[in-house]
Amino acid sequence: MDLDALAALVPDGAQLALVPDNSLSPGAFARALVRRGVRDLRLIGVPVCGYATDLLIGAGCVAEIETSAVTLGEAGMAPRFTAALAAGRLRVVDATCPAMHTRLQAAEKGVPFMPLRGVLGSDLVAHRPDWKIIDNPFQSPGAGGGDPILLLPALAPELAAFHAAMADEEGNVWVGRRRELATLAHASQQSLVTVERRVPGNMLDDERLAPGVISGVYVTAIAVAEHGAWPIGLLDEYGYDAAHIALYAKLARTEAGFAEYCARFVNAPGDPSVTILAAE
Amino acid sequence: MSGTSNELLLIAAIARLITDPAAHPARHVAVGAASPIPAAACWLAKMQGADIRLALLHRPRGNPFTEGTRELFDLAGQGRIDLFFLGGGQIDGQANINLIGTGAWPGTAVRFPGSFGSAFMYLTVHRTILFREEHSRRVLVPRVEHISAPGVSPAGTFRRGHAQALVTGRCVFRFDPGRARFALASLHPGETRETVRAATGFDYDEPAGIANTAGPTEAQATILAGPVCDAMIETYPDFCRRVWGRGAKENGGKEEAA
Structure with a gap:
């Protein structure tokens, strides 16, 4: 070719x-x-x-x-x-760069999304309705709650x-x-x-x-x-x-x-x- | 320091911040694209004996990573990058940085290149040195129009580090993350409290004793012109020629052929 x-x-x-x-x-x-x-x-x-x-x-x-x-x-x-x-x-x-890598890493694993640290507080988040924030479901008991973390859809x-x-x-x-x-x-x-x-x-x-x-x-x-x-x-x-x-x-x-x-x-x-x- | 170029002054100032004993130890330092001054400062600190592993992302040969920037961000996510450098089209008094642009999102008045990895690195590395040579009210603004990466984060949000300092072509500011506020730390030659205040769009503290930013010592200048230049010449040929007068002409006359 x-x-x-x-x-x-x-x-x-x-x-x-x-x-x-x-x-x-x-x-x-x-x-x-x-x-x-x-x-x-x-x-x-x-x-x-x-x-x-x-x-x-x-x-x-x-x-x-x-x-x-x-x-x-x-x-x-x-x-x-x-x-x-x-x-x-x-x-x-x-x-933001690691978000692009992370979305591909999710796709290569065949999972629908992957979390990423950081990014919270950036205006990027408000302009990305496809990005979601949840509270870390694995935080240790008694950690005081919260610990928000970004979820990115697979790409x-x-x-x-x-x-x-x-x-x-x-x-x-x-x-x-x-x-x-x-x-x-x-x-x-x-x-x-x-x-x-x-x-x-x-x-x-x-x-x-x-x-x-x-x-x-x-x-x-x-x-x-x-x-x-x-x-x-x-x-x-x-x-x-x-x-x-x-x-x-x-x-x-x-x-x-x-x-x-x-x-x-x-x-x-x-x-x-x-x-x-x-x-x- | 007559005869000391502005570049050498900035390199010396940044090298002192890198090795500041009061800061988180800089054992693994990453330097991004188009950053010859921070890169030279890292080399200087390393060649003066600091225990630094230096990851130069744009080194064409001997690049530190075998998985590109993906590996850099994974390292940072784990807390294995101690120090990184960031700049900004706009930087404000809370150390927010804007790499998006001005006007309506996504920078319809003046577009900057984009946020790169800043939104992640600023929160995951242990400390960041902000570096922007242009020190004007255009760049140092009361409030950035868009936040690529936030200077501080609310309690409960995961964050390992903050800006340690902001180095410009006029001065060094230290950053206090607890108060989300800069303080003037040293003035470059030819600058005064008044000239810096006049050129700065945000408010900041001004302690009583303000030092003058020191250029490189004679020993440092020798190391810079020798082994540091040797280490940088392949990645930054134009910079090395401008600062130390060494190296072949980068373009090699190719523009003519093109």
């Missing part, structure tokens, strides 16, 4: 979970989604998101987003996210997408130390994964690779996309392209600049990640 065929598996209106810019975010896949012209996505930031999300919002692909933050890191605020929110074109549901995203280093013949993918992606894949109904390369055999037969493997049980479809994280980095294989993110942040400040970015880096023939990295 190629990158565009993978992007074609995302229907309009789909709920799609994306990951932060330090956690194998799928840059090439996001650009393929823009080229495909997907509409009305409901994005989930696990637990925050960055470049891919801002690009999809700027291209008019997104109806709503639930996330704990949208950020371009050192390059600052995510400009198209900010503009869409200000213009009322984007429904934003705010969360099983329709789709998750990320970029892994390798896929093997069994459909397993390797994410190295970024094992938080295993929780995401376990919880999601389908996972769409781009990889740098395919490798022969079964990585689960290798004791050293196995801890970084996400079993093919959880992987719906795989496409090879060389340099597919770019401009995001990939483990120890290539670094985060801070200069390109800074350029994106600068151009995306205006609609016209964003259109220029898309013309140069998204809609140009082939995905730019290959040619740009090859030129270095």
